Amino acid sequence: MGKLIDGKQIAKDLRAAVAVQTEKLATQGITPGLAVILVGDDPASEIYVRNKERAAGKVGVNAQTIKYPADASEAEVLAKIAELNADDSVDAILVQSPVPSQIDEHKVQEAIDPRKDVDGFHPENIGRLYANREGYYPVANTPRGIMTMLHHEGVDVAGKHVVVIGRSILVGRPMAALLQGANATVSLLHRYTPASLTELLVSEADVVIVATGVAGLIKGSELKAGAVVIDVGINRLEDGSLVGDVDFASAEPVASLITPVPGGVGPMTIATLLQTTVELAAQHHGVALEDPWQTI
Ligand SMILES: NC(=O)C1=CN([C@@H]2O[C@H](COP(=O)(O)OP(=O)(O)OC[C@H]3O[C@@H](n4cnc5c(N)ncnc54)[C@H](OP(=O)(O)O)[C@@H]3O)[C@@H](O)[C@H]2O)C=CC1
Numbered sequence: 001m002g003k004l005i006d007g008k009q010i011a012k013d014l015r016a017a018v019a020v021q022t023e024k025l026a027t028q029g030i031t032p033g034l035a036v037i038l039v040g041d042d043p044a045s046e047i048y049v050r051n052k053e054r055a056a057g058k059v060g061v062n063a064q065t066i067k068y069p070a071d072a073s074e075a076e077v078l079a080k081i082a083e084l085n086a087d088d089s090v091d092a093i094l095v096q097s098p099v100p101s102q103i104d105e106h107k108v109q110e111a112i113d114p115r116k117d118v119d120g121f122h123p124e125n126i127g128r129l130y131a132n133r134e135g136y137y138p139v140a141n142t143p144r145g146i147m148t149m150l151h152h153e154g155v156d157v158a159g160k161h162v163v164v165i166g167r168s169i170l171v172g173r174p175m176a177a178l179l180q181g182a183n184a185t186v187s188l189l190h191r192y193t194p195a196s197l198t199e200l201l202v203s204e205a206d207v208v209i210v211a212t213g214v215a216g217l218i219k220g221s222e223l224k225a226g227a228v229v230i231d232v233g234i235n236r237l238e239d240g241s242l243v244g245d246v247d248f249a250s251a252e253p254v255a256s257l258i259t260p261v262p263g264g265v266g267p268m269t270i271a272t273l274l275q276t277t278v279e280l281a282a283q284h285h286g287v288a289l290e291d292p293w294q295t296i
């Protein structure tokens with residue numbers, strides 16, 4: 001039954017659309033600039049950094065990665081953010097999560113100029129998201145990419161019951177906010193949700209979005225027949241292979257649509273990051289862009 005959602009292909013098409021936008025900006029002497037700060041060596045972050053460096057250059061985004069050792073000080077990172085805020089060639093700033101424990105993640109998020117906050121982590125941007133404000137402001141790239149993907153697949157969440165598992169600021173919470181803005185009824189589940197309640201809600205879900213970092217958390221037997229399944233998880237197994245949070249083999253026959261890992265949400269996150277970077281650059285320079293893709 002399951003039809004694969006080809007995130008890799010959708011991301012490729014989105015990157016092509018972004019490249020058209022950067023070509024237009026280039027005629028006005030504008031090159032979108034993205035600065036990524038990576039502190040320490042989180043494995044999922046390493047994959048993200050590698051893939052986005054590869055993708056950015058191809059679509060005309062000037063990306064730089066600034067790496068710090070795991071014992072870097074908070075002051076060091078905040079000083080770098082201040083420098084990037086003041087640098088006109090930098091339109092977008094991203095600090096990889098998680099940051100090591102000696103660094104206060106909230107301080108870092110609030111230090112980034114909200115106009116350069118490509119992850120949408122600044123309280124001002126989170127507030128705009130929850131206020132369902134019209135107009136352009138950055139929203140976390142993974143949930144935004146998932147909305148683009150659902151739209152591309154013709155899945156309209158209005159009136160649907162969507163279960164989101166995981167409530168991080170990076171994925172679960174902004175995902176729930178976007179879905180609510182699109183008129184879905186959202187159940188947001190997490191570690192403290194009793195197993196029996198999870199079972200009940202998942203069995204009644206039209207769309208299930210899993211972002212926990214627990215390999216194989218959701219199995220096909222738990223899903224409603226025909227459910228749409230979006231797997232955000234990136235888990236590296238001991239044999240080096242990459243798997244999601246959904247047990248793909250059992251879920252695929254039950255789902256109507258399902259994202260693979262790799263090749264699903266991950267490539268969309270990267271393409272959306274580039275899309276958002278270009279939008280921030282256009283905004284920064286007061287240029288209007290035509291958006292061939294749904295902008296949320
Ligand atoms: N493909 C992509 O583009 C991206 C992939 N990722 C991947 O997605 C996963 C989640 O990332 P992120 O949100 O940053 O992770 P976090 O660790 O920040 O959050 C995980 C969330 O899952 C919840 N959770 C953990 N275990 C369970 C469980 N057994 N049952 C129910 N809920 C549980 C936690 O609950 P509680 O709050 O109670 O602790 C928490 O809310 C990771 O594998 C990450 O690598 C992340 C970003 C982008």
Ligand SMILES: Nc1nc(=O)c2c([nH]1)NC[C@@H]1CN(c3ccc(C(=O)N[C@@H](CCC(=O)O)C(=O)O)cc3)C=[N+]21
Pocket residue numbers: 044045047048051094095096097098119141142170234242261262263264265266267269270
């Ligand atoms: N501030 C911040 N923003 C993030 O968006 C963020 C972060 N920190 N920290 C780490 C997580 C993880 N994340 C990934 C994005 C893409 C892939 C990705 O490209 N995945 C490919 C992997 C392909 C491969 O190389 O094998 C795929 O799923 O097909 C993975 C992981 C973003 N994150």
Ligand SMILES: [Mg+2]
Pocket residue numbers: 030031032033088089090091281
């Ligand atoms: Mg510029």
